[in-house]
Amino acid sequence: MAIIVDKEQKKKDIALATKALILNKGISNITIAQIAKTAGIGKGTVYEYFKNKDELVFELVEILMQEHNEQKEAQINKLTSTREKVKSFFGFFYIDEDRELREIYKQFTAISLNNPDEHMLSFQTQCYFFYEKWMETIIQDGIEKKELKPEIKDLIMGIFAFAQGVFIMSVTTTAIQNLQQKIDNQIDMLFDLMEER
């Protein structure tokens, strides 16, 4: 046999090595040559691990989202009120700590809109159901603690789409001045309607 490298690990290493570059310039303004140089490898090697530039962003999204989910779960577990848990969850779209993932997510969304690639599509679908399930457990907990009316279930997933939509607007227009306020308001309105008193 010969050298055996952990392909998955090296893929991650390359992606992480170019993270800063991608965050600062955007994947569409970077060349493969730059990527290779930054990662300290040859241009051809990039293609051993990635089909194309877009896949680099995909890999980064997967890595950062993994990290993010773990951190967020720990954060949310510290909270007691369901309202605060939900706000923390959607904090992704505005809190400073998540800025990097948010930037990558933005670029990833642009890629997804252009090329409905098989892998990316199924990944995004998995994410959707993962977050849906997660949110359900948070809400179910609130219902069982008699904090919330059961009808909230029908409405909570709407916040998902709302947050995503207003985030896109905040990037593509100059009309959204305070993203946090917009999202928190929506959550507050929902909870004001759905809290047991």
Place this chain on the structure above:
Amino acid sequence: MAIIVDKEQKKKDIALATKALILNKGISNITIAQIAKTAGIGKGTVYEYFKNKDELVFELVEILMQEHNEQKEAQINKLTSTREKVKSFFGFFYIDEDRELREIYKQFTAISLNNPDEHMLSFQTQCYFFYEKWMETIIQDGIEKKELKPEIKDLIMGIFAFAQGVFIMSVTTTAIQNLQQKIDNQIDMLFDLMEER
């Protein structure tokens, strides 16, 4: 003197000539050479009217959105109930007649996410405020007719973001089975809460 062409008109002509191509293949999978050939002009001429490929999509969005707004306004004016007016408004995201604009809008959103170009940003911002104002007049009318409680004003713009978000999800995942149902449901829930009885 020499030939004077209506630059604005010719720009529109070129954009419309390549509409089908852009709709079918997506702007990122088309070459300038193809565009020129399809429009029956030289490659250099394309650059007389457009800075780059992205601007072609921008031009198409402007043209089709103009048309769309006029048609939609006529449609909405035929309706009487505020709920139906709002549903018709957001029908943009799912009705078959708007498929072309929707496809272009999708590509335009991807472009906007990548390059926060000055002109596009201000165009999107204008659109945002235009639609906001339009929606306000529809809602105000409903309030004056005692169909709706005034509090609906705080909630209606949320539907905008929601619809945009769920539309993006319907493109980037396979989780959204029935977009129309999702949007109509949200509108119905809002109106059920906000109708005077």
Place this chain on the structure above:
DNA sequence: TTTTCTTTGACTGACCGTCGTTCAATTATT
């Protein structure tokens, strides 16, 4: 008025530089 000259804007495609992608050669390891 007719003819010729001059100017101008529109248009073009050959050309250039860049960049994504490939692959034959090389290196490293067992």
Place this chain on the structure above:
DNA sequence: AATAATTGAACGACGGTCAGTCAAAGAAAA
């Protein structure tokens, strides 16, 4: 020796540029 991994030169496709061509139309001359 055999195999895995790496590499960067080479290739080809594409976006964008620009020097030159052309047709229209006013200006000048006859």
